[in-house]
Amino acid sequence: MKIAIDGMGGDHSPHVVIEGCIDAIKEYNDIEIIITGPEEVLKREVSKYSYNSEKISILDAKEIISNNEHPVMAIRRKKDSSIYRALELVKKDEADAVISAGSTGAFLAGATLVVGRIKGVNRPALAPVMPGKNGPFMVIDCGANAESKPNNLVQFAKMGEIYFENILKIGNPSIGLINIGAEEEKGNELTKEAHKLLKECDFNFVGNVEPREIPTGDVNVLVCDGFIGNTVLKMYEGVAQTIFSTLKDEIMSSFRTKLGGALLKPVFTKFKKDFDYKEYGGAAFLGVDGICIKAHGSSDSKAIKNAIRQAVTFYENDIIGKIKIHIEEKMV
């Protein structure tokens, strides 16, 4: 299997990207990685490691797309960017998957424009898996589409189900609709109509899920439009960050509390591990005709390595093929 990686994406590139790739080729057999980006920069970086040089190659790409650029414009103009070159490898069948920790907007726009949608999928969706108290959960869509139609949400649910069953090996996952009330008639036009459609489908549909319940992880696949999903994702991060930074400040404020903090170190470490989004790799962009994985902008080498593992599992389980079969069946 060949994996293309945007060498210049993310807050700590290229070094964490390179390190993640080096770790991955040591751990997973049968993979080859093509890293895209300015040749000189990348060569200097990989030269710091000893590794099997047949497993990693570099594809020169002179341009870089930053987070501040208009995503669609940037993808259209910068055809020699590290993101574009990586996506192109999948399009040309020179790679089986592509990973980037760079600009989410540019990666999603590029994946749609360059790699293209699976025929029959109306809207590809960004689908991160997050750690919940009682297990992992997926929020789909987390921001690929700022507006969605009810039938889009049904496709999101199906793609999420396929992913959960095959990647996370959780059979017959529960599907919930994120809504601002538990009752069927609650919500806006989108959720009311989507609720009706989801109920008619062959899912393990558990109905509406209020955002308060999301972090428990009791429901596996949570569907919503991209604006809501992105809000959920960012609130999850923001609230956790605020709580822990506040606790940390307070713990450091006296001898007693410092001692308490030291005694609770295993608790905080376990918490950090249990709620580490990096464990699940990146966010899959489901519905495009190729394995496209968006790693978090703040990814470290472990997150990159896990995104590579995720791409491998994705490939071995032929998720794209399974989505295609489902969509075709529905269209006949």
Place this chain on the structure above:
Amino acid sequence: MKIAIDGMGGDHSPHVVIEGCIDAIKEYNDIEIIITGPEEVLKREVSKYSYNSEKISILDAKEIISNNEHPVMAIRRKKDSSIYRALELVKKDEADAVISAGSTGAFLAGATLVVGRIKGVNRPALAPVMPGKNGPFMVIDCGANAESKPNNLVQFAKMGEIYFENILKIGNPSIGLINIGAEEEKGNELTKEAHKLLKECDFNFVGNVEPREIPTGDVNVLVCDGFIGNTVLKMYEGVAQTIFSTLKDEIMSSFRTKLGGALLKPVFTKFKKDFDYKEYGGAAFLGVDGICIKAHGSSDSKAIKNAIRQAVTFYENDIIGKIKIHIEEKMV
């Protein structure tokens, strides 16, 4: 000042409601409270306390609206419910404010139907104030409207500004638009258009605020449609709850961690106090022609007492009058 209180609203009614009222009349002069609900039940409950009986009266209301009922239907049918009777007192000018910890949907529907909108306000909005790391922030609308138009968000901003300046005494509060990207062109049709309108207004408008930044409290008034606001509010509660229940479980798991937990007790207590939503009373329902305050369903007597204090400040500062003046000026 006369305040009407739904005696049967909330998870712990009527006892916490009564207790909150008793505490309030002891602390605030010049208030009289009318508690609505089944006369016998309420009389038995108040008889447990010694208090100035001129300050509290009971208005019989035989029906109760539960959280499971369809809000609009319930308000239309149950004219002898504790919520309806309390709202009616404001409509008839027999009370200056109304507070309920009962069904949010029924209270908002009732406030709109019975008390009525301020002329010129298109959509009243639910506006809780929440504790952030660096100060309190308001999210408006938090669920009164499942769909909003761009100009509604401008009115939300103005009402939030008036509230912040007069109740929280924070002059020229910053106004932000909740959006899934910091750049102006990000988001859906609603946020793109609302951004343009807000920029043209005479606000201290700081632009888009990503949900990740909300819990810091660095921006005072955050405007959004009710679906988003409700999602933000419930994620805030849900994530915090999940984190603390997980930490608690872990702390109780060994002697060492129990000891650490005991040493950190002041930290957790301070945190709980600093992030106690009850400090700010209930959520004001802004844009209706009367002081309507929705207390949290899980309110304790302190939350009820604070909601009463909030109603007093609201009244003394004539927020309704100030909203009316602003709306009239805009309509001339």
